[in-house]
Amino acid sequence: MKNKSLVIDEKLYDKLVKEVGYPTKTKMRIDVQMALAMFENGWSYRQIGEHFGVSGITVKRRMRGAGII
Numbered sequence: 001m002k003n004k005s006l007v008i009d010e011k012l013y014d015k016l017v018k019e020v021g022y023p024t025k026t027k028m029r030i031d032v033q034m035a036l037a038m039f040e041n042g043w044s045y046r047q048i049g050e051h052f053g054v055s056g057i058t059v060k061r062r063m064r065g066a067g068i069i
Contacts, residue, residue, distance in 0.1 A: 028052065028054050028058075030052045030054065030058070030059060030062050032062055032063050032066045032068055033068075035059055035063055036063060036068050038051070039063075044056065045059045
């Protein structure tokens with residue numbers, strides 16, 4: 001059996017988005033110890049997030065999840 005590529009046109013894409021939502025990125029790695037050091041040196045969550053390529057709220061969640069804050 002040959003593998004066929006699945007082609008998703010705009011109409012199918014819109015239908016899938018309505019059913020399951022927009023595609024998400026994979027979980028980005030953040031060095032929470034470095035993020036904490038940055039935060040303690042006056043960086044905002046947003047600035048730290050920009051450095052790591054994520055949102056500020058993601059930085060805050062990861063730090064909270066690691067028990068740092």
